[in-house]
Amino acid sequence: MIRIPKSDFKPGDRRKIKVNDKELLIIYLGADKFYAVDSKCPHLGCDLSKVGVVIREELVCQCHFTHFSLVDGKAIKGATKKPIKTYKVTVEKEDIIIED
Numbered sequence: 001m002i003r004i005p006k007s008d009f010k011p012g013d014r015r016k017i018k019v020n021d022k023e024l025l026i027i028y029l030g031a032d033k034f035y036a037v038d039s040k041c042p043h044l045g046c047d048l049s050k051v052g053v054v055i056r057e058e059l060v061c062q063c064h065f066t067h068f069s070l071v072d073g074k075a076i077k078g079a080t081k082k083p084i085k086t087y088k089v090t091v092e093k094e095d096i097i098i099e100d
């Protein structure tokens with residue numbers, strides 16, 4: 001579990017963080033909409049903190065254009081059907097809590 005101040009994020013921010021041996025990508029869409037996913041694409045491993053584009057609640061890997069749902073990690077369309085791992089993010093007062 002990791003706790004980060006909510007004020008560290010502006011709407012539209014994406015940030016890669018290391019938790020234990022994992023690299024997570026945190027995406028903030030404004031209000032209380034935070035998402036956390038593996039930063040490595042489950043297709044061929046591109047770094048989504050560099051090649052990921054967010055469109056509404058989808059993360060698109062620009063390596064081979066797979067669209068992943070930020071809500072449940074499902075591969076909606078593209079080069080793979082493998083889902084991306086998502087992590088639960090809760091907002092507690094001034095902090096966000098990411099469960100790994």
Ligand code: FES
Nearest residue numbers: 041043044061064
């Ligand atoms: S590495 Fe991400 S879609 Fe292929």
